[in-house]
Amino acid sequence: MSGRLNVVVFFTDQQRHDTSGLHGCPLDLTPNLDAWGARGTHFAQAITPQPVCGPARACLQTGRFATAIGPGCHTNGRPLPAEADTLAKRFAAAGYATGYFGKWHLAGGGDAVPEESRGGWQHWLAANALEATSDAYQTRLWDAGGHPVDLPGYRVDALTDATIRWISERSGAGEPFLCMLSHLEPHMQNHRDDHPAPAFSAGRYAGRWTPPDLAALPGAHPAVRHLTGGNAQQQLAGYFGMCRRLDEAFGRLMDALISLGRIEDTVVLFASDHACHFRTRNDEYKRSCHEASVRTPCVAHGGPFTGGGRVELPFQLTDVAPTLCGAAGVDPPEGAQGRSAVGLVRREPGAAAAWPEEAFIQVSESVTGRAVRTRRWKYAAEAPDAAPGDRFAAAYTETHLYDLLADPHELINLAGLAAYAPVRERMKERLLRRMAAAGEPAAEVRDAAPPDPMPPQHAQRELRAADDRVPLG
Structure with a gap:
């Protein structure tokens, strides 16, 4: 055991804040997240700086706003520059083993991601656009050598199993680790525009609850303009089923850390890249300034975050890299524009007064x-x-x-x-x-x-x- 904090990022795609019990969801979709959030730190005002996949991920990896990264990572299809300083590079330089699993969406194009486009992550089992290379029960990724790897099971479970295996191996290796598990769920399956929940689970949520914004708003896309809630009534049951399975996977990850004796010396951050408005604010699912696009669930546990309570100041993906580096005693990426929230969580004098009162959002593509x-x-x-x-x-x-x-x-x-x-x-x-x-x-x-x-x-x-x-x- 190294005596240093390990770090795990559990990252979801397109998850609304109000899917969690911490934000009042009545469906009990996230009992594990709610419990660990109550025991750890709940960033109650988590606001993405960019409500679209690739740019949001670039913000997380670098701590910079998407327009400030090289020639700009402000739209999908723009690769993260090879020279960009990143979370993984900083942890590797500090002696950490690093591993990345799941969706990347920062290579510009293609399925397998070349080494120079991986942001410095060492162990690799991922796909650039996971929605294009896999389906709910057909998970295809690529390893560090560029070889395809097919994993069995529902996609959330397949990725979580692979991550837990790697954490278990690293836990006994005597060196600290940084790991990112990047899910596609609850993002829609693009090629057929639906939300494929695990078998038989979607029916559990059909017609049970509609978030108030969706219940009030007409659709914005021509195909659903006549429908209140856009396509939410067709999609919500599957979307909620995905969120429930993600929470079960999060619980299994935390159980694994308990069984390995690493629950207190491992920082775990649960976050999402952006949220989802179900075609009520524009012609698709995000890319707008509204809460339904920009507000996400966010919880941290372990190290300084255990017992941290509820943080009401805004927390953005640009703050993730500085915050995780600050918790582990690692220098943040060079030029990071976000800030470490460790002082906020510890209630250090002056930390709240120095923190911005507003979140800043850049919207592109729409x-x-x-x-x-x-x-x-x-x-x-x-x-x-x-x-x-x-x-x-x-x-x-x-x-x-x-x-x-x-x-x-x-x-x-x-x-x-x-x-x-x-x-x-x-x-x-x-x-x-x-x-x-x-x-x-x-x-x-x-x-x-x-x-x-x-x-x-x-x-x-x-x-x-x-x-x-x-x-x-």
């Missing part, structure tokens, strides 16, 4: 957009003259303002309302400040035009807001 989110306010702007794949824009126009206290499901857009001008100006300042800190070129954000005609409920809300002098958050 639009070129930017957003900031405090605990109360969500403010977003889009570049009308930019192509969706553009890295930056010179001018944005505000498109969304939500009062998350009064409207947590973001059903009433307050952008353009005169009574909220003080809020809009303050949030605009925050947005421009965060854009500059992320290394973006100077830009302007133009005011939204007032609604014309103004809906009656907005007119009433405007008068009430003027009377109440809505506080800034």
Whole structure:
């Protein structure tokens, strides 16, 4: 036993925060996550910096915003530069064995990932776009030599079994380890646009509960525009079944650490790359500023995180690498723009005051957009003259303002309302400040035009807001 902390990242794909009991889900999908979150640290305001797969993963690996990584990793299909400093490189330099399992999505294209595109991970059993090389019961990965490996069982179980075997081997080898288990679930199976849960499990959740935003919103895709909730009613049962199986796998991983005697000297972080709005906010599943796209479950246990309680300041994927490095006493990746949350968890003097009050979000592919989110306010702007794949824009126009206290499901857009001008100006300042800190070129954000005609409920809300002098958050 090395005496140093081991680190495991259990990473899911497209998982909404409200699938967890920690966030009020009534379906008991995540009993293991809920229990370990209560015993460890619950990052209650986990907000992705990029609501799409490849860019979000680039943020996690480097601690940088996607536009700041080499020539930019802000859209899918852009490889992580070979020279990028990463979580795995830092841990390897500190004497750790590193192992990666599952979905990568940072090689630009192809199925097998060449060594120079693996971000410095040593042991390798992964596929670039796992959704394209596998199915629920057909898991194909590639090993470090580029050879295909087919694993038996449901995909979540197959990946978890392989990871537990590696952890067991490393646990007896006398050197600390860093391991990342990157699942595809609960992401849809792309080639047929469904959510294949384990056999017979989806029926357990059919018609039982619909998140309030989905229950209220019409579909945005032409095929589902007439349906409340987009395609959620067709997809939620399978999606929830996937989430339940992920939680069972997470429980098995924690059980393995208990049986190996490593539960207290291993930091385990549960996180997701982004969430899912089921075609209610735009024509697909994510790529928007809304909570249904950007807010995810996030829990840590072990080392400084055991007994850490609930953290209410925003925690983003850019903070993962600095935080895990900080917990293990390893230098963070060079140029990391995120911060270590270890001081927050330990309640160190000044740590909370120095932490940003807002999360910063970059949106690409659907639009070129930017957003900031405090605990109360969500403010977003889009570049009308930019192509969706553009890295930056010179001018944005505000498109969304939500009062998350009064409207947590973001059903009433307050952008353009005169009574909220003080809020809009303050949030605009925050947005421009965060854009500059992320290394973006100077830009302007133009005011939204007032609604014309103004809906009656907005007119009433405007008068009430003027009377109440809505506080800034």
